[in-house]
Amino acid sequence: MSSSTLPADDTSAEYSIQELGQMLFDVKIRLSNNEKKMMSNRFDQEAFTRQQTLVNKSLEDHMSKLLAAVEKLGSKQPETSSPTPVSRGWVIPASVVNKPPTFDPDSWPKLKLDPPRFDGDNVVRWIKRIQKYYNHSFTPLSDRLYLTEFLLDDAAAEWFGYWEENNNGKGWDELLLDAKLRFDPDLYEDYVGRLATLRQTGSLDDYLAAFEPVLQKVGKVGDSTLTSLFIAGLSPSLKVELLTRRPASLSNAMALAQQLSVCHSASSVVLPTPRPSTDSRDAKQHAKYTPPHSRPTGNPRPA
DSSP states (O other): OHHHHHHHHHHHHHHHHHHHHHHHHHHHHHHHHHHHHHHHHHHHHHHHHHHHHHHHHHHHHHHHHHHHHHHHHHHSOOOSSOOOOOOTTOOOOOOOOSOOTTOOTTTSOOOOSOOOOBSSSOHHHHHHHHHHHHHHTTOOHHHHHHHGGGGBOHHHHHHHHHHHHHOTTOOHHHHHHHHHHHHOTTTTOOHHHHHHHOOOOSOHHHHHHHHHHHHTTOOSOOHHHHHHHHHHTSOHHHHHHHHHHOOSSHHHHHHHHHHHHHHHHHHTOOOOOOOOOHHHHHHHHHHHOOOGGGSOOSSOOOO
16 A cells, blocks of 8 residues: 555655756746846946946036136226227128138129228218228228228328327227217217108208218118108108008108109199180170160169
């Protein structure tokens, strides 16, 4: 009886060992996978740490540069000269010294005009013209400063001699600004404000003669704003007609105002009364003439 039960126990023991072996193998596989995941996570963490270190170093470098710039700015001595006042609405025309990429010297127009001279009169117009002249030839700024001396006359030439001796180191833009400071009688004038106060009190030609010189001194103001200022200063009759027609630009507004002004002038002319013809005069005289026998005599009529 006992001998028959032993093989069964041995079989049960062998099966349990195999099962335990499989379980142990599965555990080792899981441990191996976990170790791989841990190694991968460790590599990712090390890469993140290296990246974070680089970012921190870059931030520290930028902060150091920023602090150095702030310290340098704080230690910089303020300039003794006061800021240059510039008229409101006016800026120096831009200087063009570099040729465009598509520049073709053969097709570029050649100037046959002499450079504009300056004697101290109308400095704003001269600045605009001299900039255009130099820009057309892409003249370097240093050459402009040198060549301009030969274009000055009278008071402007005397002033430039003093300016050159006492402003060493200043450039072309500073020369133009200082020239405006010296020769512009309307330096502190608000040109835009002046346009806003102009009103047509006489003919349209008189209004344009007052409007256009101030317009030349205005810069960086939109065309729509200038159009509104122009229309606002017109006479009531012209203003109403331009507001109803809404011209698209200042040029259109000026042209339309001139056209309407001519029409108004033509309609307001009093035409002379035509003289009556000879037949009409004879007819009127005949109608007024009363024959002698039909005139009242003043005596009573017989009964």
